[in-house]
Amino acid sequence: MCYPGSLDAEKVAGKIVICVADDDPIAFRGLKRRQVVQAKSVGVILIEKEEAVLPSVTGIFPYVQVGDIAGSQILNYINSTKKPTATILPTVEVKRHRPAPVVAYFSSRGPAQRTENIFKPDKMAPGVAILAAMLPKIDEAVGDKPSEFSMRYGTSMSCPHVSGAAAFVKSVRHRWTSPMIKSALMTTPTAYDNTRKLLTNGSSYIANPHEAGSGGLNPMKAQNPGLVFETTTQDYLRFLRHNGNSEKDIRSMSNTV
Incomplete structure (x- = not known):
């Protein structure tokens, strides 16, 4: 090991x-x-x-x-083999890898823990092998000086992609609220990869909604989704009540009377 x-x-x-x-x-x-x-x-x-x-x-x-x-x-x-031998060859760049995107094996799956009435995950976003800026590690120099970049994975990489997409949509739709932007991003993702087949998971099976959410992030389409949904504070409070929370607990959580 x-x-x-x-x-x-x-x-x-x-x-x-x-x-x-x-x-x-x-x-x-x-x-x-x-x-x-x-x-x-x-x-x-x-x-x-x-x-x-x-x-x-x-x-x-x-x-x-x-x-x-x-x-x-x-x-x-x-x-x-009595005397096995091996050679590790230099790295080869692979461009336009297919299929992509794919739901990573470590990606969080739904449903939501408390209730399936909350759709999780919302959507897919790039979070595998992201070339990110990093503080150089002195003890792991690459070439003449430490590398300023590294491959990174997970929510720490996918979250910036979604945040950037939301900011991009906001720059075009100035009057949209945060829930409206989220709605646009969730109703416009793609369900297909770059081979024009349905999105798959790491095991090569078709990804279900609890794996891929509503699909792969598509900021360009999110500018014109055709329809957006607004979600207000009252909507959340009503949902909590419908989900079995007491009026006392809801007041405590929302700090309202």
């Missing part, structure tokens, strides 16, 4: 190490890589579930991720 203390430096020094990701979160990739580097290895092959193989930044240390199918083939080769 390549966890701290699991590697024998005398055995792995000068060799390519294979690590199995199991169900580890993305953040553990860096931890595993650091363990291999500290053990004086010359490279690492990380075996993950097929849907978990995602791009990442590793600096100048040779590193490759493979799915469990390729991983099984690699392990079979190692176990059946």
Whole structure:
């Protein structure tokens, strides 16, 4: 698994190490890589579930991720060969990847915990392998100076995309309220990927509404949705009452009489 203390430096020094990701979160990739580097290895092959193989930044240390199918083939080769060898080739840029977008395996799923009457998630937005500006890490220099960019994942990346889309719509529709902008963004997403097929999840199955929400964010169409819905404070209060909250609790939450 390549966890701290699991590697024998005398055995792995000068060799390519294979690590199995199991169900580890993305953040553990860096931890595993650091363990291999500290053990004086010359490279690492990380075996993950097929849907978990995602791009990442590793600096100048040779590193490759493979799915469990390729991983099984690699392990079979190692176990059946007296002196197995391997080569990690330089990174190759893949443009216009297909299919895209795809619901990431780590993306939060619906329904809402308290009630299915609240549609969750609202929509999809880019949150995988986003090249983001970062404070450089002195101990992980790339080339002559530390990199100022890194691949990032999750809500921290998708939220800025949605916020930017909302600001874009507001710049065109000055009089629209926040609920109206949200309405426009939720009624105009696309349900298809760049192969003109229905959106799928990381397992290649068609994504359901609890995975993709209303679809992929489409700021251009959101400028002219045809119809927008306004949501007022009273609407939320009525919803709370309908959902079983007492009048006393609602007054406490809303700070109204």
